[in-house]
Amino acid sequence: MGIFSGLDGFKMTFGKLFDDRVTGEYKGGRNDDEKRDKPVRMHGRHVLNRYEDGMEKCIGCELCAGVCPANCIYVRGADNPIDDPVSPGERYGFVYEINYLRCIHCDLCVEACPTQAITESKMFEFSFENRQDAIYTKAELVVDDDGLPQHLPWEDWRPGEDEHTSAWMRATSPSGAAEYVGKVAWSGELGYGVRAPERGQTADVADTADAPAAADDAHGGGHH
């Protein structure tokens, strides 16, 4: 009896070999032709942004490092050289590192940054063979002369993926004070200029039932 029960088990197993698979291949590996589309606000590897004139946005304030729950950002600020400043103002990020062995992509650093210097791209297809590659340096994080993320050898970028690296957050904050609805607080970026508000972040959007009130008639502080 026991032998026959065992054979029944094998019969079941072998039968399943020819069924359609429930799981699929991971799309996004280096050898795959196509990747799945990313959610608009997905958090991937970071970039350090620059202003339209090429100056760096980071002022070395260390707020991002202070807020990071994973303790994976290391920043050191330095005084800008008077003759050749790196960023507008007094200080700039002299050293900037993110340890991707620790980062949980929570984006708290992005929210803390007062100058929108640090944002996240949608790139998450990167793997390292050594600890040194996993700790991204400022030289690797800062965007190139077109305002696009650098493509590092161990990252799998596809055409178009490096655009709109900071698209997840175009600071118009309709869920905050009504008088700021539709007012773009995002500073211009190298290669992009000032980004327009997203759908739902401006009073011009009238096709949703809960469209936010226009800034001019919302000074009473009321919310819908």
Ligand code: SF4
């Ligand atoms: S995304 Fe979160 S965990 Fe990663 S560096 Fe920023 S604050 Fe730290």
Ligand code: SF4
């Ligand atoms: S990235 Fe932003 S929060 Fe972090 S040190 Fe630079 S300016 Fe400050």
